[in-house]
Amino acid sequence: MKLVGEKGVQRILMITALSAISSLLLIALFIFSEGLPFIFKYGAGNFLLANEWDPNTGHFGIFPMIMSSVWVTLGAMVVGAPLGIAGAIFLSEYASPIIMKIVKPTIELLAAIPSVVYGFIGVMVLAPVIRNNLGGPGLSLLAGCIILGIMILPTVISISIDSILAVPRSYREGSLALGATTWQTTHMVTIKAARSGIVASIILGLGRAIGETMAVIMVAGNSVNIPNSALDSVRTLTANIALEMSYATGMHREALFATGVILFIIIMILNSIASVAIRNRNAKK
Amino acid sequence: MEKQSSAEYIINIKNLDLFYGKFQALIAVDMLAQKNMITALIGPSGCGKSTLLRCLNRMNDLIRGVKITGKIEINNLDIYSKSTDVTELRKNVGMVFQRPNPFPLSIYDNVVYGLRVAGIRNKTELDEIAEKSLRGAWLWDQVKDKLNHPGLELPLDQQQRLCIARLLAVQPEVILMDEPCSSLDPIATMKIEELMIELKKEYTIVIVTHNMQQASRVSDFTGYMLLGEMIEFDKTVNIFTRPANKLTEEYISGKYG
Ligand SMILES: Nc1ncnc2c1ncn2[C@@H]1O[C@H](COP(=O)(O)OP(=O)(O)OP(=O)(O)O)[C@@H](O)[C@H]1O
Ligand SMILES: [Mg+2]
Numbered sequence: 324m325k326l327v328g329e330k331g332v333q334r335i336l337m338i339t340a341l342s343a344i345s346s347l348l349l350i351a352l353f354i355f356s357e358g359l360p361f362i363f364k365y366g367a368g369n370f371l372l373a374n375e376w377d378p379n380t381g382h383f384g385i386f387p388m389i390m391s392s393v394w395v396t397l398g399a400m401v402v403g404a405p406l407g408i409a410g411a412i413f414l415s416e417y418a419s420p421i422i423m424k425i426v427k428p429t430i431e432l433l434a435a436i437p438s439v440v441y442g443f444i445g446v447m448v449l450a451p452v453i454r455n456n457l458g459g460p461g462l463s464l465l466a467g468c469i470i471l472g473i474m475i476l477p478t479v480i481s482i483s484i485d486s487i488l489a490v491p492r493s494y495r496e497g498s499l500a501l502g503a504t505t506w507q508t509t510h511m512v513t514i515k516a517a518r519s520g521i522v523a524s525i526i527l528g529l530g531r532a533i534g535e536t537m538a539v540i541m542v543a544g545n546s547v548n549i550p551n552s553a554l555d556s557v558r559t560l561t562a563n564i565a566l567e568m569s570y571a572t573g574m575h576r577e578a579l580f581a582t583g584v585i586l587f588i589i590i591m592i593l594n595s596i597a598s599v600a601i602r603n604r605n606a607k608k
Numbered sequence: 609m610e611k612q613s614s615a616e617y618i619i620n621i622k623n624l625d626l627f628y629g630k631f632q633a634l635i636a637v638d639m640l641a642q643k644n645m646i647t648a649l650i651g652p653s654g655c656g657k658s659t660l661l662r663c664l665n666r667m668n669d670l671i672r673g674v675k676i677t678g679k680i681e682i683n684n685l686d687i688y689s690k691s692t693d694v695t696e697l698r699k700n701v702g703m704v705f706q707r708p709n710p711f712p713l714s715i716y717d718n719v720v721y722g723l724r725v726a727g728i729r730n731k732t733e734l735d736e737i738a739e740k741s742l743r744g745a746w747l748w749d750q751v752k753d754k755l756n757h758p759g760l761e762l763p764l765d766q767q768q769r770l771c772i773a774r775l776l777a778v779q780p781e782v783i784l785m786d787e788p789c790s791s792l793d794p795i796a797t798m799k800i801e802e803l804m805i806e807l808k809k810e811y812t813i814v815i816v817t818h819n820m821q822q823a824s825r826v827s828d829f830t831g832y833m834l835l836g837e838m839i840e841f842d843k844t845v846n847i848f849t850r851p852a853n854k855l856t857e858e859y860i861s862g863k864y865g
Contacts, residue, residue, distance in 0.1 A: 420672075493709035497771070500665060501722040501778060502699035511721070516712045 354587060358580035365574075370581060376547050378567070378575040385582055387549045391557035392533055394550055395467045395543065399532040402472025404525050407479030411521075414480070415487040416509050427484060434477035442541030445470040450542060459554030460544055467543035467557065471535055475528035482527060486520020487513060523600040530593040534586065536561040560586050618643045618782060618812050619664065624678035626659060626668070633659045635836040637678070641782075641829065646804060646813045648827035648844065650820060651859070655833040657816040661784050664814065665701040666694050682782065699726065702775035704785040708767035710759035710774075715751050718759040718770055722778035737777050745773035746803055765796030772803070783807065785815040789822065801826050820860065824848045832856045 362370055365383060373384025410430075414423050445466055454461030490513050498508040514521070536559075544556025545566060558566075564579050564586075571579055619641035626634035633656045641647040649657040662668045663680060666687065680687050687697055699722065710718050719738045720728075728734060738755070742748040747769045751762070759770050768788060775783060785804075789797040804813055804826050817823050823830050824844060831841040832855070840847065840856045851857045 491709075493705060493707060494711055496667065496670070497705065497709040497711065497774075498721070498725075499670065500667060500698055500703040500705075501725060501774065502695040502697075503722075503725040504695060507725050511725070512711050512713075 351587065354580055354583045357577060358582070358584035361574070361577035361581040362584065365578070365581075370578070371585070374549070376563075378571065378578070381574065383574070383578040383581075385560065385563070385578075385585070387547050388558055388560045388563050388582070389585070390549045391464070391543075392559040392561070394464055395471060395539065395557065395559055396529055396532045398464065398468025398553070399471035399475055400525065400529060402468055403475040403479055403528055403532075406472070407476050407524070407528070408483055408521060410476070411480045411483035411487060411524075412509060412514070415484050416505060416513065427481065430477050430480050432477075438474065438535060438538040439541070441470050441474055442538035445538060445542035453554070457554055459552075460556050462542055462544035462556055463554045464543060464550045464557045465553040467539050467559075468553070470538050470542050471532045474535060474538060475531050478528045478531055479524045482524035483517070483521050486517040486524070489520065490516040519600040519603040523597040526593050526597040526600065530590050530597070533559075533593070534561060534590055536565050540565060616642055618683060619647075619814070620679075620681040620684075621660075621663075622679040622681075624660075624663065624676070624680065626656075626663065627675040628671070629673045633836050634663075637833075637836075637838045639831055639838060639841055641812060641814055643812050644808055644810075645828040646808050646815060646826050647829045647831065648823035649814070649816045649831050649833060650818075650823050651833035651839075653818070656836045657833055658786050660833070661703075661786055661814060661816050664782070664784055665698050665703055666692075667698075667703065669694065699778050700780050701782040701784060702778065702780035704768070704771055704775065704783065704788045706787045707791050708764055708771055710762070710767050710770050712758065712760060714756045715759045715762070715770060716755040719773050719777050721774055726778065741773040741777040742770075744776045744807075745769040746799070747773055765792050765799065768792065768796075768800065769803070772807075776807075780811065782812045782814065785813065787816055787818060790818065797822070820848075832859060834859070 370383060370385060371389065372386050373382070374386050375382040375384045376387065414426055418426070446462070449466050449469060450461035450463075452461075453459065453463060453466055457465070494512050494516055495508055498512045499505075503511065539559050540562045543559065543562065545558045545562055546556040547558050547563075548555065550557050560582050564582050567575070568579055617640045619639070621637055621639040624634055624637040625632065637656075637660060639647075639660070649660060651657055659668065663676065664682070664687075668674045668676070676688060682697075682701065685692070711721060713721070716738055719741050720734045723734055723737060739748060739752075742751060747766060750766055751757075751770075759767065762770060768791075772783075789800050792800065801822065804815070807813065815823075815827065827844045829841065830844040830847040832839045832847060832851075832853075834855055840851060840853045842852070846852075847856060848860060851860060
């Protein structure tokens with residue numbers, strides 16, 4: 324007995340899909356409608372480029388937070404991208420298929436560890452090591468970079484592996500048949516062919532790093548200032564929203580929404596670049 | 609077949625067995641290939657032609673679970689001995705694949721790839737060899753004005769000749785070709801065949817082909833394989849006019865495969 328006909332299934336799926344999409348759209352709409360008026364009222368230049376953030380006196384310059392986010396994200400790249408790409412190359416080109424079958428899902432599982440756990444490890448292990456060996460408060464830009472660098476590894480590794488494995492076997496065979504070693508083949512042909520996918524993996528990692536909140540709040544120290552050194556305490560855009568949202572009202576609240584708008588735009592730009600890169604890879608077959 | 613001293617044979621395969629795991633793909637294969645000759649391997653699909661060819665530059669090493677016994681000598685050196693440098697072997701025994709497989713690099717970078725791999729960096733030397741190799745593969749006139757263009761932009765037959773040029777650049781002695789024309793149209797095929805006849809002045813060629821006319825047109829020696837065995841190996845004229853084995857005769861006359 325058929326409970327729901329083909330038509331019915333189709334309709335249910337369509338309603339589900341539409342509600343998913345519309346809730347995302349509503350969130351975006353909400354953030355923009357709350358945040359954009361503030362940007363116009365306060366002035367985009369004042370908002371984005373001023374150094375002072377003091378809600379009590381009505382100063383809402385987010386430049387220090389923008390710089391902190393940029394530095395934390397770049398630092399996370401410096402830590403995570405080389406490690407992740409090297410790991411992807413090892414797993415796809417050197418490791419036996421069995422190791423690959425075990426390690427790749429394990430790494431992807433790392434993405435499922437809640438960020439508060441990464442933050443906890445950062446506070447308990449990393450921050451004291453930094454404080455004792457390098458000085459400063461320990462909870463710092465450097466700690467943020469390292470923790471985020473580790474957090475983006477699953478993204479970088481798994482997308483890089485996919486794009487390296489998508490390189491046709493015939494390229495590798497052609498290269499090996501000319502007397503190239505595996506390493507020569509890897510860096511002269513395979514990586515070049517997989518380049519756009521690898522770039523996409525880094526950009527998606529970047530998006531992840533810039534949007535990460537909990538771990539950064541826990542390890543980066545959260546002082547509002549433009550960092551002078553890697554050992555300074557910093558506050559990112561995301562941390563700023565999360566830390567102040569619970570008690571913000573009026574202009575202050577609107578300024579936090581506006582911060583959300585800026586984040587939203589940055590991440591949208593990064594993701595579009597990544598999807599263009601991935602599409603390039605698929606077109607170049 | 610007149611007696612010849614074994615020194616004239618550049619390739620000498622003796623009693624070769626090859627297993628893919630438990631499956632035996634080559635059974636006691638013997639074969640000789642003479643210098644500056646074209647040797648063709650024919651036989652129905654799955655009989656082991658490609659497998660045999662890929663033994664000659666040890667490309668089968670890349671496949672897990674392959675086991676090989678017997679002997680292959682190239683220039684009287686056992687290529688499966690422990691002291692063999694596989695990368696050197698592959699420079700000496702080049703391979704052209706069934707589907708043209710230029711790298712996703714420029715035409716120029718494709719041609720000089722093997723040289724760069726070998727550590728040659730001198731620009732004038734690379735330029736010289738690139739031109740010579742492209743001329744050798746009858747491709748220079750078509751590509752001389754667009755050496756920076758991607759190799760994959762070329763039409764298929766030119767891609768295949770680019771792959772040949774890329775081999776010529778490293779100056780191998782032997783060129784292995786695994787159905788090099790199977791993705792090409794008849795005119796492009798003719799051109800590759802003419803090129804092969806030109807190339808054999810300097811190189812020794814072993815070609816796998818499904819196309820019996822092709823084998824009879826270009827090759828000097830032909831081996832007929834069936835289910836992993838070398839059924840008959842002789843001068844091409846003999847194979848195609850008076851085969852000694854009944855199985856060969858059946859295949860040649862089109863009763864099989
Ligand atoms: N990597 C492999 N693993 C297991 N078996 C294989 C492998 N490669 C080939 N074989 C088997 O070995 C036999 C010979 O294959 P091979 O590719 O050498 O045949 P071929 O004569 O070149 O055929 P074709 O004319 O179709 O190219 C076939 O039965 C094939 O299924
Ligand atoms: Mg084959």
